[in-house]
Amino acid sequence: MSNLYIGLMSGTSLDGIDAAIVDFSQAKPQLVASYFEPYEKKFKEQLFLLTQPGSNEIDRMGRMDRILGERFAYATLKLLAKSGLPKSAIRAIGSHGQALRHRPVGAHAFTLQITDPNTLVSITGIPTVSDFRRADVAQGGQGAPLAPGFHQVLFADPQEVRVVLNLGGIANITVLDPRSPVTGFDTGPANRLLDDWIHVCLGKSHDEGGAFAQQGSVNEALLAHFLEEPYFSLPPPKSTGRECFDLNWLYQKLDAFSGAQLAPEVVQATLASLTAQSVAQAIKQAAPDAACVIVCGGGVHNHHLMACLKTALPGRVVGSSAQWGFDPDWMEAAAFAWLAKRRLENQPGNIPSVTGAKKAVVLGGIWGG
Ligand SMILES: Nc1ncnc2c1ncn2[C@@H]1O[C@H](COP(=O)(O)OP(=O)(O)O)[C@@H](O)[C@H]1O
Ligand SMILES: [Mg+2]
Numbered sequence: 001m002s003n004l005y006i007g008l009m010s011g012t013s014l015d016g017i018d019a020a021i022v023d024f025s026q027a028k029p030q031l032v033a034s035y036f037e038p039y040e041k042k043f044k045e046q047l048f049l050l051t052q053p054g055s056n057e058i059d060r061m062g063r064m065d066r067i068l069g070e071r072f073a074y075a076t077l078k079l080l081a082k083s084g085l086p087k088s089a090i091r092a093i094g095s096h097g098q099a100l101r102h103r104p105v106g107a108h109a110f111t112l113q114i115t116d117p118n119t120l121v122s123i124t125g126i127p128t129v130s131d132f133r134r135a136d137v138a139q140g141g142q143g144a145p146l147a148p149g150f151h152q153v154l155f156a157d158p159q160e161v162r163v164v165l166n167l168g169g170i171a172n173i174t175v176l177d178p179r180s181p182v183t184g185f186d187t188g189p190a191n192r193l194l195d196d197w198i199h200v201c202l203g204k205s206h207d208e209g210g211a212f213a214q215q216g217s218v219n220e221a222l223l224a225h226f227l228e229e230p231y232f233s234l235p236p237p238k239s240t241g242r243e244c245f246d247l248n249w250l251y252q253k254l255d256a257f258s259g260a261q262l263a264p265e266v267v268q269a270t271l272a273s274l275t276a277q278s279v280a281q282a283i284k285q286a287a288p289d290a291a292c293v294i295v296c297g298g299g300v301h302n303h304h305l306m307a308c309l310k311t312a313l314p315g316r317v318v319g320s321s322a323q324w325g326f327d328p329d330w331m332e333a334a335a336f337a338w339l340a341k342r343r344l345e346n347q348p349g350n351i352p353s354v355t356g357a358k359k360a361v362v363l364g365g366i367w368g369g
Helices: 041-050 057-083 117-124 134-138 148-155 192-202 208-215 220-227 247-256 264-286 303-312 328-344
Strands: 004-010 016-023 030-038 090-103 110-114 128-130 162-167 170-176 183-189 292-296 317-320 365-367
Touching: 004 057, 004 328, 016 057, 016 328, 030 057, 030 328, 041 057, 057 090, 057 110, 057 117, 090 117, 090 328, 110 134, 117 128, 117 365, 128 328, 148 162, 148 170, 148 183, 148 328, 162 264, 170 264, 183 192, 183 264, 192 208, 192 247, 192 264, 208 264, 208 303, 220 247, 220 264, 264 303, 292 303, 292 328, 303 317
Parallel strands: 004 090, 090 128, 162 292, 292 317
Antiparallel strands: 004 016, 016 030, 090 110, 128 365, 162 170, 170 183
């Protein structure tokens, strides 16, 4: 029986679909093939509108659920064509889908991901596991982050304390300490605010290499003002989506900041520093004796951000997960391939010491197959 699984992921950056084939037949999971399907500007805008409260949401969401089901399916077919593998070689797809809301706190907390798995099955013919987060939320957990179990399989070391840092729209860390259970949480923004601000100022989708941030100098008072956000000092478990750290948040902070008129590149530099400082603060608290920080997600390509992180975390090795043998761009998609495997094996996918759930549970449902 094949041990090849496909993971499909679209994160809070709304940049596009990450699709990966992962082989679980060896001691460590191996990336076999990968494919990225970018969202065109107009589509990204439509999707973005659904992440905000608005009118006639149910109709728009219902249609988008089907559209994303098709788009995820076609990304899967392109991935298969690229790999040269027949669909019969794949055991199952793990599809995270697209998050539209994440409200993990309070009575009737909920999290909502769309991307119709029925449509995925009907086009690809491959059994699909989806709806990964809600079983954890039903157990009182945050429903996030879910990648730490996969990080543990890939990177846990018997001697060394290691941190895995994912720099997506939001940043999350996993602490792998051989002496204690895995922990992890969302530290706050990673690329989201950087993308939003450069888009407002220069119309670009992202700050390539961090060049725009590099042109400005950090405004320390503004940075301190950003860091006063209560989320940063909340104890874990905690997670956040597009709800907290978005343009509205940034405008509110800028409005409340009574500093002199700030140049756009100064705000960009200060936002890059906010990501680096909030991540470093979380790592120093949660893993004071970490030997290394293994970085994945799109933020690894932002050289300026990586340099800021290295400065903020002296005495630790901070580098791309490629240095530890796994391509940083496909870690999250691969994590959902792993979660699909866990589901098919009826094994728990969540880690209660991470999400705060009452117990470890099997995550997701199976469509087709
Ligand atoms: N070359 C680059 N330079 C700067 N930032 C980059 C680069 N490549 C990717 N990114 C950042 O990574 C983000 C995508 O990261 P990703 O891990 O896919 O996040 P998500 O999981 O939220 O979709 C982009 O929105 C962008 O901000
Ligand atoms: Mg992405």
